[in-house]
Amino acid sequence: MMDKVRVHEIAKELGINSKEVVDKAAAMGLNVKTASSSVSIEEAEQIMNYIMSGASTETAAPKPTSKAAPAEETPAVTVPPKTEHAPVAAAVSEVKDEPSEEAPADIEAPKRSGLKIVKKKRPQEEEFVAPVRQESIAVSSYGKLSEQAQRELEAKRAKKAQSSNAPVQKKDQGVRLDIFGGGISDISMDYEEDQVVLMDFNDLGGKVEPEEEQKPKEKKPIGRNAGKKQGANRNKPRQVSREARKKYTRDAKEDEVITHVEIPEDIRVYEFADKVRQPLSEVIKILFNLGMMVTKNDFLGKDEIEILASEFGVEVTTIDPKDAFNYEDSYEEDNEDSADLEERPPVITIMGHVDHGKTSLLDAIRNAKVAHGEAGGITQHIGAYSVEQHGKLITFLDTPGHEAFSSMRARGAQLTDIIVIVVAADDGVKPQTRESVKHAQEAKVPVIVAINKMDKPGANPDMVKAQMAELGLNPVDWGGDVEFVGVSAKAMTGIDELLEAILLQAEIMELKANPNNMAKAVVVESTLEKGRGPVATVIVQNGTLKIGDNIVCGSAYGRVRALISDRKAQLQKIGPSETAVVVGLSDVPPSGEILMVMESDKEAREFAQKRYEYDRHRELSHSTKTTLDELSSLIAEGRLKALKVVLKTDVHGSLEAIRSALAELRNEEVKVEVISSGVGGITENDVALVNNSENCMLVGFNVRPTGNVNAMAKQMGIKINTYSIIYQLIDDVTAMLTGMMAPQFREENTGQAEVRDTFPMPKGGGTIAGCVVVDGKLVRGGMVRVIREGVVIHEGDLTSLRRFKDDVKEVTKGFDCGVVLNGYTDVKVGDVIETFTKIEKKVSL
């Protein structure tokens, strides 16, 4: 039996928002605070009556006798003219979705207002609005509706079909309502309604007499608004300003036949409402009814858009807002047969398991080649470098392996031509080796295997070959197509062979680019440098990047002021597959971003600006959309213990890599929450932030705190954790997280004894169980449980364990003993007593 009604149900019934109902109910003196507060049916009726009539039960016009019919069932409002109270009330029940001031059904004004209210949603009924799409499922580029949504839709459609057959719809009845008692321009439609106000030419007999609309303004309201104050307060219940009404009226008139809209894929609730010219509350209501709680700033998903489109009878096509700043599309790719295409150097990424020698190999290659190059060439770490082998260049990406590679791939920047997988000859294939192979296979990038540490006595290249062959990489000398080269980064052997193999592979691939095109490059690493500002290491994919070029790079733009090589040489230009640090950007771009040369400074600036606005827009409106199901998991999430981290790194690549690694450190109990992160040194702000947060760790990667920051941290008792190896950082954070986890225990049973007899203790002190140990041993100091016929009937402590009259620590199998249980006397002959200890387990993530 339902004898309570919730506020939101009343609101839904009335088609207004819950807050209004709460306010009204409170004004009536009812104890109603939120949308989920409940009231009795009588109170609900009073509230509804009050809201509809603007008067409380005592003063209101006679109550509608039946519950208001759903709005959909009343496409044309039927208010017979010149009728008094009761019919007015009936009319009220039919137009319950109307705001109270909109349909006063002014008895003295029903002459020839020449207006009628029709439902916009039913064009087949109302020839006035014929262009409105009737098809309920809008054609769109989106995927299919979810099953549940589909069912909801079906149900709604059935309901609609039913209601459209209802006899109340008599379009030619010539229904007239004087809305607001004003002129046409003043006529408004409730912004929560889907009705449009149209001239009713039937009633006017073809003559429009707008003058008549002016008069009722002064007239005394009768009917729903009868008990209400006049004048300024007349429209109070809905609080819709005249301007707002005008606006909606105007919009409605202009856009009443919206059948098709173009929307961006990422559209928020209020933007969608605006686009389809529907009240925001209506959009929220529809989604709410489907169990989706959204706020106006939430982004809509594909299914939600489908549902809404169908509800509003609007066809929706999505456009990509990113098109506005997608400068990449404007790049004129070179025709494959173009005579301008020239051979370009290969770009190599080295991957492999930790400690198998990636860094050593990169260094070995670089050192070997630098020594041949400019004398004393001092190299700097810039994230990429080129070496020369027999007059041919090879560019190596020198970034935190997988992560940088993945993040670049995620951004669609396929930069790497060949992947060199390093495997230690003495260690063989390990988890990260497999991961590297997987990466390469997924990206369809050819692989060369460098078997490193060949200098070690335990080196076993055949083992490596066999293991790699198992992963699908068959060595050339075994009849496969993958080059395996034995090297030693330490002894500097095999380096030339490796470079030869790379060049050979590159030759097969026929890598080409057009050096005469405008440059298109990919950011490998970026940072903010003192004195130079934002700098980005780029690798040119096509064209030639020159000093003075106008460039755009995501939301950054500028002019190339300097190009610096890894050997600190100032360059004038860099061609395809070449790398350099670019100075002159307005901001630090993320790795993987595409840098492109533009015709003009203005063009570059515009693209960057649009991108900046887009990014900002997205950032400001983090979606808080949740379904009811998600809500409970969010609540559960709130119970998660979070280790907060403030993270600073030297370059963007590491920042992204560490962030994503930290995000993975979680289980059902603990997680990492990076509350602030950035590229650059640790600042006093960072220390202050950590100081103000609970469970917070300050982490720096390849950055060191300076004097002031150190002093401040010391004073506040904050530890600054700095690292230069990602794995150590992750290990430390993992240890911290583990420390936050609740201890877990493991039980260890020590033994069981059978109760053979029981004796009452002197002075009623309990029961002594005379037992024989049948398995293991009974021990004192641990826990005990009593088992009767296989069922545990008691668990607790052991008060005493005795052999004859002596207290003992333990009694082993085959011996008798007396056992007294703490607070438990109901031991019976035949019970089994078991002692056990709880051992704390080492928890791990």
Ligand SMILES: Nc1nc2c(ncn2[C@@H]2O[C@H](COP(=O)(O)OP(=O)(O)OP(=O)(O)O)[C@@H](O)[C@H]2O)c(=O)[nH]1
């Ligand atoms: N004997 C021998 N040791 C090597 C060789 N190459 C690297 N090592 C040693 O192996 C260890 C790991 O080398 P790294 O170059 O740091 O390995 P990595 O794969 O870059 O490791 P991460 O950067 O931690 O992923 C170091 O102690 C090196 O000195 C080699 O060819 N022979």
